[in-house]
Amino acid sequence: MTRALSRDKFMRRWNGWGDDSIDYPLPASAENYLVEKLGALSAFPDARLSAVLATVPTSRLPTHPLVQTDAETRVRHARGQSLPDWIALRSGRIDTFPDGVALPTSEDEIVEVLRYARAIGARVIPYGGGTSVVGHINPSPSAAPVLTLALTRMNRxxxxxxxxxxxxxxxxxxxxxxxxxxxxxxxxxxxxxxxxxxxxxxxxxxxxxxxxxxxxxxxxxxxxxxxxxxxxxxxxxxxxxxxxxxxxxxxxxxxxxxxxxxxxxxxxxxxxxRPRAESFHGVFFPTWEQGIAAVRYIVQNNLPVSMLRLSDAQETETTLLLTGKRWIEPATRALSWIGYRAERCLLIFGVTDASPRAASAACRRFGGLVIGTLIGHTWQKNRFLSPYLRNTLWERGVAVDTLETALPWARVADAARAIPQAIVNAARAYDERVLVLVHLSHIYRDGASIYTTYLFRRTADPDALLERWRAMKTAASETIHAHGGTITHQHGIGTDHAPYLAREKGALGIAALRALCRTFDPDGMMNPDKLVRTGEE
Ligand SMILES: Cc1cc2nc3c(=O)[nH]c(=O)nc-3n(C[C@H](O)[C@H](O)[C@H](O)COP(=O)(O)OP(=O)(O)OC[C@H]3O[C@@H](n4cnc5c(N)ncnc54)[C@H](O)[C@@H]3O)c2cc1C
The missing domain is CATH 3.30.465.10 (Uridine Diphospho-n-acetylenolpyruvylglucosamine Reductase; domain 3)
Structure with missing residues (x-):
């Protein structure tokens, strides 16, 4: 057994993504591009941590040596990383907090925390890294005290x-x-x-x-x-x-x-x-349809790839701009001269302990221009850095959200057109423009996931921003459902997707799920209202 690693006092942003010593600056060219796409941007000040700490109510939990009830620990475990979570944290309007956070270091301590919670009638929210983007770890309003059980110290x-x-x-x-x-x-x-x-x-x-x-x-x-x-x-x-x-x-x-x-x-x-060799390669396709045909061909013919990420034309253009590199402009001009114009789509494919030759040949067969490893390796280098861009965008006045689905190939192209259109239409009702970027990133023999990122202007009033988000999210979710896609390919249900779960599972499926909740947790103590509403078991 290895020693536990300590990550209790990490310098993690309390109201945004990641380590607060890391920034992802926005190149000037990208900022101009956003103004062109969305309109003039305004930055609004965020609530300060000290002001938020003053709003934390007194804990309703009796003291226990494994439970921390100080305001800062409770704020830092109150919300995840969804856009509604960010709006709450950044505006300082957080309506529910856990009453305390348990940080056990062993299985026995977890058992003890569950025993304590049961004895006092508390609700318990298991907490991993708090990176949920669909409201998984947020306390719902409750007459009973709420205890977050963080597994932070259990990492051996x-x-x-x-x-x-x-x-x-x-x-x-x-x-x-x-x-x-x-x-x-x-x-x-x-x-x-x-x-x-x-x-x-x-x-x-x-x-x-x-x-x-x-x-x-x-x-x-x-x-x-x-x-x-x-x-x-x-x-x-x-x-x-x-x-x-x-x-x-x-x-x-x-x-x-x-x-x-x-x-x-x-x-x-x-x-x-551990793999001996891994590489990531860039390919441009003249159109989205040709790109889709190529990735489908690659998976259905079992060609050796470790990842395929195909961006639509809008995401391709935005990705290139965000790199801020000087070579991008001449390179994109050169691409246009040889026929890869405004509709061009970028594919990044990876290979692990295998040659890229078979996938490259398949891409060429569908009109792909294989351009080597520069773009692929830039993606690999930045792949865990790109979430930091969300902090910068927010501070410039831009809100960002993502949503995703998966569905069979026969419906992928239609859904990938309809989802962005639904988001654009919903924003139009508020006289707002929205920049919608789409990629296929998890590719299967029978279908693919569609991952959508949308950017729109912040408003001074957090409630107005939340209302716009809700309108766009609902429009996209209804469109996903209408096209026969799952409400989530990877983010889960939490609270944000809960209204759509019954459509996928059916009444009997939901009844079976409730019966399972009842079996493991007859008093409805565990993570209330996530997946299915507590109390309806
Ligand atoms: C920038 C960003 C990028 C992301 N990219 C991806 C991605 O590429 N792929 C992807 O799948 N997701 C992605 N997500 C979503 C999120 O990271 C995943 O859902 C992740 O699996 C959540 O893990 P966590 O440890 O942070 O769990 P938390 O957010 O802490 O909890 C999520 C849910 O799991 C439960 N839970 C956590 N630990 C336990 C446990 N030990 N026992 C029982 N229940 C537990 C919680 O109660 C809660 O319901 C992304 C999120 C962000 C913010």
Whole structure:
């Protein structure tokens, strides 16, 4: 067993993304471009931490040695990373806080925290890295006290079975710690969500997360082999088998459980030897349709790629501008001369321990211009840095949100056109323009995920901003549903997607989910109102 790594006093922004010593400056050319697309921008001041601390009500929890009730710890665990969360944090209008935060260091302490919470009738929110973008970790208003149970201090590698290539970790381990434990032994998990810096193994499992190289390494569902769940009714041990036909799989029940059944305390994952070579390549296609045909061909013919990320024309243009590099202008002019004009779309593909030749040849077959590794490696270098741009944009007066779905190939092109249009139409009702960027990033033999980023101007009034966000999000979600897409490919349900869950699961499916909640948690103590509303079990 390795020593626990301390990340209690990290210099993490309390009201934005990431380490507060890291900035992602906006190149002047990109700022001009945003003004051209969205209109004149205004910056509005954010609430100060000291002012927010003064609004935190007295804790309703009796003292316990494992529970911290100071205002700053409670503020820092009050919200995740969705746009509504940012609006609440940055405006200082936070209507609910946890009454305390437990930071256990062992499984026994988790059991003790659950016992304490049950004895006093508290609600418990399991908390990994707090990177949820759909309201997973926000306390809902409650007459009972709310206790956030943060797994921050539970980040040890418990064992590594090199014969079976199985590693067991405490569930609070965050991406960089997990990979450094494995790297020291020559292995990798290969799960790289963009939130890698802060999100945790338990959070990935509880939200059915997908990493950027899922095409090679798989989604967390394929990596998660088993582990332990502590519920208010006792613990559930999920045994590790390479495969099993022993009826419905409890492991599958834990995946996506969003803290509703209990706390995942430890998890065993399937690891691989660290790759010997990895590279990322850029390709331009004259049109989006040609790009889609190429990525579909690549996956349906099993060509060796570890990732495919195909940007639409708008995202391609914006990505190039955001690099701020001087060579971009002459390079894009040269692309236009040879026929890759305004409709051009950029594909970045990765290969791991394989040659890029087969994928490159497939791209050429569909009109792709393979341009080497410069753009691909710039993407790789910045892939965990790009969330920092959200801080800069906000401070310049621009709000950013993302949403995602997945659906069969036969409907991908239509949905990828309709989702941005729905967002643009919703913004028009407020006389606002919105910049919508789309890419396909998780590609399957039978379909793809569509990932949408939209940028629009902030308003001085946080309620007005929230109203605009809600209108755009609802329009996009309804369009996703109308096209037969899932409400989420990787972000999960939380509270923001909860109204759409019944449409996907059906009445009987939801009743089964509620019955599971009741079985593990008869008093409705765990993460209230996430997935399905508490009290309706
Ligand atoms: C900038 C950014 C980029 C992102 N990129 C991606 C991406 O590429 N792919 C992707 O899949 N997601 C992405 N996300 C979403 C988010 O990072 C994932 O949902 C992630 O899996 C959440 O992990 P976490 O540890 O932060 O969990 P938290 O946000 O702390 O919690 C999420 C949910 O999981 C539950 N939970 C957490 N730990 C446990 C546990 N040990 N036991 C039981 N329940 C638990 C919580 O109760 C909650 O319901 C991104 C988010 C941001 C802000």
């Amino acid at each position: 590698l418990l064992s590594l079975d090199e014969t079976s290539r199985l590693a067991t970790f405490e569930a609070g381990v965050a991406g960089p710690h997990l990979e450094s434990h494995l790297d020291a032994r020559g292995y990798t998990l290969g799960h790289f969500p963009q939130s890698f810096e802060y999100s945790t193994l338990g959070g990935w499992i509880a939200t059915r997360s997908s990493g950027q190289q899922s095409l090679y390494y798989g989604r967390i569902e394929q990596m998660f082999a088993g582990g332990r769940l502590q519920t208010p009714q006792g613990h559930v041990e999920i045994p590790i088998f390479p495969a099993s036909a022993a009826g419905p799989d409890v492991r599958e029940m834990v995946l996506g459980s969003e803290g509703r059944f209990g706390v995942i305390t430890q998890a065993t994952v399937r690891v691989r030897p």
